[in-house]
Amino acid sequence: MITTIFTALFFVVGFIILFSGIFTVKQQTAAIIERFGKFQRISTSGLHFKIPVFDQISGRINLKVQQLDVMVETKTKDDVFVKLKISVQFQVIATRIYDAFYKLENSHDQITSYVFDVVRAEVPKMKLDDVFERKDDIAIAVKRELNEAMEEYGYDIIKTLVTDIDPDVQVKAAMNRINASEREKVAAEYEAEAERIKIVAKARAEAESKRLQGQGIADQRREIARGLEESVDVLNNVGINSQEASALIVVTQHYDTLQSLGEETQSNLILLPNSPQTGSDMLNNMIASFTASNQIGEVMKKENALKEKKKRQQEENQRRLEEENNKRSQEDFGDDLTD
Template sequence: MYSSSLNDPDHVMNVLTHEILTVALLFLLAFFIRKMVVIVPGQTAYVIEFLGKPQRVLSSGMHICMPFLTRIAHKVSLSQEQREVTSEVKTKDDVFISLRWVLLYAVQNSDESIMNYAYKVEEPTKRLIFKAENEIRQLSSEMTLDEMYSKRDGIGNRVMGDQAAEAKEYGVQIVGVTIEQPKPPAAIQEAMNGKLAAKARKDAAAMEAEATRIRIVGEAKADAESKKLQGEGIANERKAIAEGFREAAELLRSGMGDLSEKDVVAMMLAINQTDMVVNAARTGRTSTIFVPTDMSQMTLGQTLSTLQASEAAN
């Protein structure tokens, strides 16, 4: 029986057909299951349409969808993205420069925001860049080239603040707008470098002049202070000498009776003159001393005359 069935062509054909259909059904089942299962990567969202109508948003993970009736209409990245743009702008002082700026943005992670990003505006990223670039050009036209260097952070903050509300309407959050250093033409750059160099030389000269002025004023103050102290020393010295003269005069009056002021002064001058010569000789700092030839006689005579006058009075 079995050998006869193998020799039967119709039976063999039926077996082959059954096996082929089984394999085909298994293949179709695997294909159908594959179409049903949707795996969404991390930091990504899929927008599903059912018969051409937006149905739902799939977050990261595995999901089951109806094949053939539904399709993945949009794949939206939820990661922060960066767009670098170079714009030609004109400043207030009519200088055309290349301005490079960076836009940081991300799609908000909510079903409503993702739907708005997918359907509310066509190519929302391009729209955001276009509007931001227009505002940067407008703000640049209100600033000079020097202000562009010093206020570029303010430009970025202004653009970010002005465009944030509209961007949020189509599901985008602006993370930041960074304005890089302006790049003027080579001739303008060379002129600016020359200006900075001249300013640096001017500042250096001013600082050097100020240092010289301070040094001269300091020296003048020191000299004035020195002369003041020297004058005070001389004044104190003369005061001490006068005090010594007064005490000596009082001693002479008390010891020699009623001497006149003239006699006291004459005697003290004679004694001081003698002391001066003796001190000059003792110091050894002078090699020659000029002394009047009658100095000893004058001093002795004046002293004796004074004493005799004092005794006569007593």
Template sequence: MGQATSHNTPALDCCCCVCINTSEVGVVERLGQYSRLLTPGWNWIAWPVEALNCSMSTRIQQLNTICETKTRDNVFVEVGVAVQFSVIPEQVYDAVYKLTDAPAQIRAYVYDVIRSTVPKLTVDEAFENKTHLADEIKSSLQKIMAGYGYTITNALVTDLRPDDRVKAAMNEINANRRLRMASTYEAEAQKITQVKAAEAEAESKYLSGVGVARQRSAIVDGLRSSIVEFSDAVDGTGPKDVMNLLLLTQYFDMLKDVSSVGANTMYISHGPAAVGDIHGQLREGLMYQAH
């Protein structure tokens, strides 16, 4: 009784029986010529006329390979590829007798596809088209390896690695692009803030002007009312006398308010002529506001 599990390892059994593992197919030769296939389990062979040449696994296998190539913009990159393949059970004969080293054959075709596709792309386009590159590899391998008894389950581009200096330059370009975008957004935000602040200031000044205008209007109305009432109450006084009295009273109130704010010192001419000048200036100002 004997058992064979590796490719190209004959196993002869003096009891004329062999065991084939699960997910494997045995290949029997009669006098050096292909005879038949053996299924998993206990099998009989006519030894020494027949012999087990090998047993082929039908499980999915994975081949990892790395290929270096150059992109259209003259950047060398390493492309990592993982190919998942398996033997077609109905074509074990082709897998055994038509191809000696399946991984080497697959690796050669992977290199051919990568080196004919990637040079047409820039580095950025290569990163963007990894799925397309994987599909190209799978499609090409599927057509070729089917004739050798293999099926390609999947092909994956697992890595795309440019030179470290190129990678650092790409990262710097991307960082600068993002900084430029951030600066643009920040400038737009500052612009909006300044516009809103200007609008708020304009509205504030407008409302302040409206308030001052209303205040002056109220002052004029109050003075007019005071003049009329005082003239009616005191005989021999005219509107001009009352107005002069009110202006001087307001002037003294102003001096009182100014002197009560802080510890400031103010020098004001306060002789009779100066008081007369102030009186004239105040009267002209109020008359101008009234008009």
């Protein structure tokens, strides 16, 4: 009975020991095998065997592309504090797994230190606007420095990206106000230009309207004058003189006006008492005014001509006087030379 128990126990322990010598490694992963604490070999993906008890899996290394996000706060050249988020994509070199496992204790801390060092060396050389415009230059500088440092430890830096630039809240608010002011300025310029165009177009339209209106009034008056002239000629041909013809035309227009006013049913015009003699008196007054105006004009012309004549005569006398004085001065100067 005891022999059977020990046999069964032996088989169980042997099976456990044998089973412990079998292990698997996942895809894109490498296992480090040590024997009594000394490096033995590297096992890649698949099913593997190791000597139980003697061989141990010391660790596993991820061969996939990994990403580490590092937040760095630093100061720009124009004394603005800004936070930059640097994303570093890295991978263990398949042929340098030994170096990656044994030479470096913590790859994330090492990469973070180099990122801080590079960013705080590059950003203080730039102004805030340049940081936004030249973020690719910062990423390239970080990648170059990390490649030189991490290659020794078996790591390949695939790409570095500046994924976020976050200035201080007050700085962002000021930048937004500046941007809004610039846009408002541009909008005001466009609105002013549009208003100027509308004003110019309106002025041109009004000028054209006034020109056409003046042309229409001139044509109207020209036609009226031509009609009056023809009417006077017709009346003169039948023995009516010019004054009588003018009076007849005024009376005719007077009654034509009254007739047109009478046709307006909704007019609020109030007519005062009038008679045909009123038109004749108006014509006589107009003729008298024209006559008096012509007489005054002739008198003013004569007065102006007389003043102009006196002025020319005074200028002529002044000129003669100056010539005589000059002549006398020359004669006196010649006598002095003779003496």
